[in-house]
Amino acid sequence: MNQKELIARLNWFYSLEINQVDLYKAQSNAVEDDIYLAKTLSRVAVIEQQHVDNMAEAIKMLGVEPIKLGDVISPLVGKTAGMITGLAGPKLMLKANITLEEKAMRDYKDLIIRIGNIEHLFNVLWDNLIDEDLHTAWFANKLKELESHS
Numbered sequence: 001m002n003q004k005e006l007i008a009r010l011n012w013f014y015s016l017e018i019n020q021v022d023l024y025k026a027q028s029n030a031v032e033d034d035i036y037l038a039k040t041l042s043r044v045a046v047i048e049q050q051h052v053d054n055m056a057e058a059i060k061m062l063g064v065e066p067i068k069l070g071d072v073i074s075p076l077v078g079k080t081a082g083m084i085t086g087l088a089g090p091k092l093m094l095k096a097n098i099t100l101e102e103k104a105m106r107d108y109k110d111l112i113i114r115i116g117n118i119e120h121l122f123n124v125l126w127d128n129l130i131d132e133d134l135h136t137a138w139f140a141n142k143l144k145e146l147e148s149h150s
Contacts (some may be wrong), residue, residue: 001114007059011067013128014055016104020048023085023100027093030086037090037142045137051131054124061120094143101136104107105129 001009028041028059087094108129115121 001103003062005114007062010055010059010062013104013107013111014052014059016049016107017051017055017128020100020104021045021052023097024048027086027097031090031093032077034090040138040142044138047107047131047135052126054128057126058121077122091143091146094139094146097139098136099144101139104132108132 022045024041025044028038028045031037031041056066083097088096108125112122112129113127115125
């Protein structure tokens, strides 16, 4: 993978992670009647912000700045999607979140395989992948709990 393609992929993750921060914040506000779900979504947003920071640093280490379009578009998309999925109810919201996290995991795995062992980047990508996997597992467990009470 050449550097231009690598930067483009890292910017994809940078934008995705910004989107997820605002998505989970908006969802947290939309489900205030379930304090555990609201607090978890808020915590997941904090972790996703760490991913934004990780991606920004990884991009800067390659000698460029993160794409500015991600700073503008991704928050709008995330907030809007968070409000819509939050209004759809917790089950549909969790299903949407699982789908988004699974897509992120596939993309992280693909990039990890393609870049090989660029030490700092390899570790950052793995850390973010593991967090996304943990979020997916929590969302799936909460969804199962909600479905068993219906």
